[in-house]
Amino acid sequence: LHPDVAADADEDGRTVLLHLPSGQGWRLRSHGARAALEESVYVAGGEARRSVQVVLRAEPSTDRVQWAITRASVAAAPAEDG
Numbered sequence: 001l002h003p004d005v006a007a008d009a010d011e012d013g014r015t016v017l018l019h020l021p022s023g024q025g026w027r028l029r030s031h032g033a034r035a036a037l038e039e040s041v042y043v044a045g046g047e048a049r050r051s052v053q054v055v056l057r058a059e060p061s062t063d064r065v066q067w068a069i070t071r072a073s074v075a076a077a078p079a080e081d082g
Contacts, residue, residue, distance in 0.1 A: 003049045009037045027072040032065040033058035
């Protein structure tokens with residue numbers, strides 16, 4: 001994800017909320033896989049910045065993973081870790 005996008009993983013293990021700087025929000029939901037956030041690196045214009053990525057993990061026996069991203073109402077972005 002772009003470093004300016006804040007993200008929250010819900011406790012249900014299937015949902016990630018994305019908070020854009022504009023105040024707009026997006027919800028990623030998965031079925032058949034657990035959704036989590038992991039550290040990542042965003043590279044643009046030769047500059048590397050810390051970021052996070054959304055990772056979907058499924059058991060090898062899972063025959064189908066479905067996911068969708070929909071617009072969400074988001075009141076406020078989470079506080080950044082400092």
